[in-house]
Amino acid sequence: MSKAYWCVIPAAGAGRRFGAAMPKQYLRLGEKPLLLHTLERLAAHPQVAGLMVVIAADDSYWTHGMLEVLGKPLLLATGGSERADSVLAGLRALPSSIADDEFVLVHDAARPCVSAEDISRLVARATAGDGGLLAAPLRDTLKRADADGCVQSTEPREARWRALTPQMFRRGPLSAALAAAAEAGVMATDESMAMERAGHRPLLVEGAETNLKVTTPADLLLAEFLLARHVG
């Protein structure tokens, strides 16, 4: 049986860009909260050993009923002001039995459509090397705006990828890289950025465009459509 890995799920955001009355990870998608769709997808994967869900200190929406539903060990940690702070808190709260050289996955709670195939592909490729991330090649023309909101330049599209999650790195080096970035006042917007800053070369593993991050109401509609058609 292939090895399984713990997954840290940052779920402590406020969802400000969404503009809902509650944090977007608790908005209903079909018959259950967005977060539960994500946790179920992760828990169903045979190479996910356990879930470390990082929630906000003032989270009043988490229901402990989720603990039984998933059939995998599930722990809770308290997040911080930025996503990187929440991920680091989750890494530090993992069981001490997870050694520093063990790989861990990090997946956004806001990405409920991640596919089992993509997770399997990432695990196989990332653990064969120094770690890596799911990503999608940029397929649109990219523009840089000037101060007036007009096009300043068209950016090269070649070798440009959009980072997705899960991202997968060894527990110790990832924790150290995130802590170093925070210490330097650098806000790492993903795990790869912190690892790159620490001198690593994360592997880009192509993932499905349907693995979208729910950021705005339009994203929620698309996620609902995809989940209803069992995409991913």
Ligand SMILES: Nc1ccn([C@@H]2O[C@H](COP(=O)(O)OP(=O)(O)OP(=O)(O)O)[C@@H](O)[C@H]2O)c(=O)n1
């Ligand atoms: N301090 C934070 C900020 C974000 N996240 C999580 O990181 C993921 C990606 O972040 P994003 O999509 O930006 O979520 P929010 O920060 O909630 O959104 P916004 O920036 O619009 O407030 C989400 O699952 C979010 O819950 C987190 O755990 N802790």
Ligand SMILES: C[C@](O)(CO)[C@H](O)COP(=O)(O)O
């Ligand atoms: C981690 C991430 O989803 C990769 O694209 C992205 O950086 C999260 O950004 P956010 O602003 O915290 O949603």
